Amino acid sequence: MQRAAALVGRRCGPGAPGPWGRRRSSAAAGASALQVRPARGRRERILTPESMNPQVKAVEYAVRGPIVLKAGEIELELQRGIKKPFTEVIRANIGDAQAMGQQPITFLRQVMALCTYPNLLDSPSFPEDAKKRARRILQACGGNSLGSYSASQGVNCIREDVAAYVTRRDGGVPADPDNIYLTTGASDGISTILKILVSGGGKSRTGVLIPIPQYPLYSAVISELDAIQVNYYLDEENCWALDVNELRRAVQEAKDHCNPKVLCIINPGNPTGQVQSRKCIEDVIHFAWEEKLFLLADEVYQDNVYSPDCRFHSFKKVLYEMGPEYSSNVELASFHSTSKGYMGECGYRGGYMEVINLHPEIKGQLVKLLSVRLCPPVSGQAAMDIVVNPPVPGEESYEQFHxxxxxxxxxxxxxxxxxxxxxxxxxxxxxxxxxGAMYAFPRIFIPGRAVEAAQAHEMAPDMFYCMKLLEETGICVVPGSGFGQREGTYHFRMTILPPVEKLKTVLQKVKDFHMTFLDKYA
Amino acid sequence: MQRAAALVGRRCGPGAPGPWGRRRSSAAAGASALQVRPARGRRERILTPESMNPQVKAVEYAVRGPIVLKAGEIELELQRGIKKPFTEVIRANIGDAQAMGQQPITFLRQVMALCTYPNLLDSPSFPEDAKKRARRILQACGGNSLGSYSASQGVNCIREDVAAYVTRRDGGVPADPDNIYLTTGASDGISTILKILVSGGGKSRTGVLIPIPQYPLYSAVISELDAIQVNYYLDEENCWALDVNELRRAVQEAKDHCNPKVLCIINPGNPTGQVQSRKCIEDVIHFAWEEKLFLLADEVYQDNVYSPDCRFHSFKKVLYEMGPEYSSNVELASFHSTSKGYMGECGYRGGYMEVINLHPEIKGQLVKLLSVRLCPPVSGQAAMDIVVNPPVPGEESYEQFHxxxxxxxxxxxxxxxxxxxxxxxxxxxxxxxxxGAMYAFPRIFIPGRAVEAAQAHEMAPDMFYCMKLLEETGICVVPGSGFGQREGTYHFRMTILPPVEKLKTVLQKVKDFHMTFLDKYA
Known part of the structure; x- marks a missing residue:
């Protein structure tokens, strides 16, 4: 016990005299301390475009890139009363449903409000089924509050609801809540999994196969992680379908300079809107199995299928139906989100991923990595719960929800x-x-003289086209070069989210602009 | 126009015959396709502890580490009726106020509920000042909805409110909304800035100075980014004060093997609870200026100062008061959060960072990097707004809020x-x-025989101590080794968040455990 007593060092209460303990009570004290310090000239900055992380510098993210900055400038000019050939900027660059006037699903917001301010649980203005959902979520939260951290993997009962949803969606193929990880939107899940997957140096650096055109989150994260981007081209002539022969070409060529280890699929496609056939998914899974690729299935548009002849098939379901040698072997992570579908709750940043056949130790590593950021927003988790656990027939809110x-x-x-x-x-x-999904990705013809004019402005031809479209009509779309496209082809991505009358106007304006553009540069 | 017409390729509506266009309508179709594929044996996994990202593997995060996993196991055992010398696990490992029973601030939740479900704006049960705040936030959101993406830097009017708060807090030192970035909790801001800062290879790899003991977010992110962790030791004998001579030692030694470029400060300290004196902050700023270090000031506990002789001084304010050669030169990022202070809204993942003297191009790079994850949760941004813009005297809700x-x-x-x-x-x-802050980080004497017993279990001695404490009392605290400590010293971190009567019981139990532990290993 003597050694223990020796531990008690010099006590250092606020009044103690140590060099740091004394309190300076005025700014003047600081000023006097400076008098001994010589004046010096302007210092170079530490963090500069030259000294910054080169991987971050290389990141590009077109969906919020230069065209969107320009749109913001034009909006400010309109506010300042500067005359334009239009009165508003229409932001058709991003899948932001509620910003385009889509109303939130009432039931979802009722449950969220009840969770946020539980006094409302006594209010007769809220339906009982919403209260029941809210009570269940709150009971699973620390201190019965959305304000507590959740487990890093997400609130238990919400993961259970996700597993039940996946099981229903996939016609009974079982889902395990232990394989469900709630995320801060799908982007967070995708970048977390990629972060764990990337390793090796030189020719063994991890190669990540992504479709072209792609959603630029993929290329951005690959760049951040200094992984190797391996492009496979979707077949525009065939509705942007994925061709396994093209995958094979891409993998074979990539093997010369990296270790292709991850295959990313976006289905329904962004920006293409293509919905993959069951046969295609089988072929992809077989290919992943054959080539030892870890599958990432971005399925955030799973509720957004419009063509009457198309149906969404989850990779998970097809994997299981292909039999045990696939379902017990192929490693798959699939992603979903509150942001798309019919709810369009982008701002809550809710999402989940389901992982299949993950090495048990990797599951621990994943939880550890997630725990560094503590947990996904609990309000976003609650929103995810309503997406996977909406009112059912017989419940009070079902009719309105439906x-x-x-x-x-x-x-x-x-x-x-x-x-x-x-x-x-x-x-x-x-x-x-x-x-499916919520975008058009039309191919546009750009005349040679316009290509030359773009080059003179050091712009990609489709960036030039989209800038002109923005400046002349106020319509903001994203050039195809931000998603990737075959050399010499040009596209843009436009959301179909504006209300139908506005969308008609937008389409008419694009048409008029395009005709004038062709004339001008003919 | 002929070339334009030639663009229109083979049309590929859902009924078209292409290899991917044909729809397989049943699972059986998949099964038949498999018949041509030979059966193969169990495949090795692609993602294994050996093949995974070694930087991620090296990450440690003690606050949610093995001791917390053990706490979860014990909770399950208690639920299953297994008898223990205690009836509940007390999670004193993490600063999670509401999980410990702290009630949310009513006004904050009222505004959040109004934003979530704007129908409530017509309800007489909500005060007018809360409605005013909610209307202002909603007007600044796309489609007047929390469900829209915000700008990647955060909602404009919330950034303005943050800037006004910082200006008030710092006695009039100006803050520019353009320098405010809303974040997903403070952790997100800290890791984003570090991500931009890290560069170089070999001996020019970026070195990041962190205090020991530290909050393990820092070591985890440094590991993820493959940067070099440079430790400076806080002075336990002097109330855990920061000593600039120790900083100087750390930088000098680090220069042999890396490029020390970033200095992280946590004030008030986590886990130490130390509040830095104004003089100390001046010295640190001067040192950063002299040594060309980018300053990161983690100030999330700025509202949590308890000693009557201590006061919170922001790095920003001191920097400005030191005169223009500092205020126009030293690069600083400071961080705040909704999770701590008096509101304890951890689950909403709200936060902001203010950057000073950032290179204009780097600001663009920062927005680009943030835009890849689209935006911080808008509900967390709204919570941040109430933290910086609470009711003021004269407003209806002021008295209750206060x-x-x-x-x-x-x-x-x-x-x-x-x-x-x-x-x-x-x-x-x-x-x-x-x-200040919300933790005790006491030093504990661990007898030699206990150290030997720990070694026999391949555990750090303080991990051994904390595991025993958990197993015998149900109290979950985090070993000092998870935060870093001088060799041969042992500590643990415990939150002071349990309600006062419970806290007394906890402290009594720790005392009893400690006495028994000393006896047992004497």
Whole structure:
């Protein structure tokens, strides 16, 4: 016990005299301390474009890139009263449903409000089924509050609800809550899994196969992680379908300079809108099995299928139905989100991933990595719960929920068809069917003289086109070069989220702009 | 126009015959396709502890580490009716106020509920000042909805409110909303800035100076980024104060093997609870200026100062008061959060960072990097707004808000004193004053025989101690080895968040455990 007593060092209460204990009570004290320090000149900055992380510098993210900055500038100019040939900027660059006027699903927001301010649980203005959901979520939260951290993997009962949803969706293929990880939107899940997967140096550096065109989260994260991007091209002539022969080509060529280890799939496609056939998914899974690739299935548009002849098939379900040698071997992570579908709750940053056949130790590593950021936003987790556990027939809120859901999805289907049809009436624009998701990615003809003009401005030709479109019409779309496209082809991505009358106006304006553009640079 | 027409490729509507267009309608179709594929044996996994990202593997995060996993196991055992010498696990490992029973600030949750479900704006049950805040936030959101993405840097009016708060806090030192970035908790801001800062290979790899003991987010992110961790030791004998001579030693030694470029400060300290004097902050800023270090000031406990002789001084304010050669030169990022203070809204993952003297191009790079993850949760941004823009005297909700705030902070101050006093009554425990934050980090004497027993279990001695404490009392605290400590010294971190009566019981149990432990291993 003597050694223990020796531990008690010099006590250092606030009044103690140590060099740091004395309190300076005024700014003047600071000033006097400075008098001994010589004046010096302006110092170079430490963090500069030259000294910064080169991987971060290399990141590109077109969906919020230069065209969107320009849109912001134009909005400010309009606010300042500067005259333009239009009165508002229409931000068709991003899949942000509620910003485009889509109303939130009432039931979801009722449950969220009840969770946020539990006094409302006594209010007669809220339906009982919403209260029941809210009570269940709160009971699973520390201190019965959305304000507590959750487990890093997410709130237990919400992971259970996700597993039950996946099981229903996949016609009974079992899902284990232990394989469900709630995330801060799908982007967070995708970048977390990629972060764990990337390793090796030189020719053994991890190669990540991504579709071209792709959603630029993938190329951005690959760049951040200094992994190797391996492109496989989707077949525009065939509705942007994935061709396994093209995958094979990409892997074979990549083996010369990296270790292709991860295959990313976006289905329904972003920006293409393509919905993969069951046969295609089988072929991809077989290929992943054969080539020893870890599968990432970005399935955030799983509720957004419009073509009557298309159906969403989850990679998980197809994997299981292909039999045990696949279902017990192929490593798969699939992603979903609150941001898309019919709820469009982008701001809550909710999402989940399901991992299949992950090495048990890797599951521990994943939880450890997630725990560094503590937990995903608990409000986003609650939103995810309502997405996977909506009102069912017989419940008080079912009818209204169903009506709201069908209205959103019905509108999107109508707008998908309208967009395809109108674009295809314009000479020099070709638009594949929008089978799903919420974007058109039409191919545009850009005349040689316009290509030259773009080069003179040091711009990609489709960036030049989109900038002109923005400046002349106020419509903000993203050039195809931000998603990737075959050399010499040009596209843009436009959301179909504006309300139908506004969308018609947008399409008409694009048409007029395009005709004038062709004339001008003919 | 002929070339334009040629663009229109083979149309590929859902009924088209291409190899991917044909729809397989049943699982059986998949099964038949498999018949041509030979059966193969069990495949090795692609993602294994050997093949995974070694930087991620090296990450440690003690606050949610093995001791917390063990706590979860014990909770399950208690639920299953297994008898223990205690009836509940007390999670004193993490600063999770509401999980420990702290009630949310009513006003904050009222505004959040109104933003979530705007129908409530018509309800007479909500005060007008809360409605005013909610309307202002919603007007600044796309489609007037929390469900839209915000700008990647955060909602404009919330950044303006943060800037106004910082200006008030710092006695008029100006803050520019353009320098404010809303984040997903402080952790997100810290890791984003570090991600931009890290560069170079070999001996020019970026070195990041962190205090020991530290909050393990820092070591974890440094490991993820493959940067070089440079330790500077806080002075336990002097209330865990920061000594610039020790900083100087650390930088000098680091220069042999890396490029020390970043200096991280945690004030008030986590886990130490130390509140830095103004003089200390001046010295640190001068040192950063001299040594060309980018300053990171983690100030999430800025509202948590309890010692009557201590005061929080922000690095920003001191920097400005030191005169233009500092204020126009030293690069600084400071961080705040909704999770700590008196509101304890951890689950919303709200936070902000303010950057000073950042290179203009780096600001663009930062926005680009943030835009890849789209935006911080908008609900967390709204929570941050209420933290920086609470009710003021004269407003309807002021009195209740003020009462709730003072109650939380008064309780924490009382518990800080209680904890220090009770720990210091225990032979073999020495606890510095808890000047701020929400943790005690007492030094514990571990007898030689206990150290040997720990070694036999391949555990750090303080991990062994904390495991025994957990197993015998149900109290979950984090070993000092998870935060770093001088070789041969042992500590643990315990939150002071349990309600006062429970905290007294906890402290008594720790005392009893400690005495028995000393006896047993004497």
């Amino acid at each position: 009506r709201e859901k069908e209205s959103v999805l019905g509108n999107l289907a109508a707008k998908a068809k309208l967009t395809e049809d109108l674009f295809n009436q314009v000479p020099g624009i070709h638009c594949n069917p929008l089978q | 009462r709730e705030k003072e109650s939380v902070l008064g309780n924490l101050a009382a518990k800080a004193k209680l904890t220090e006093d009770l720990f210091n009554q225990v032979p073999g425990i020495h606890c510095n004053p808890l000047q």
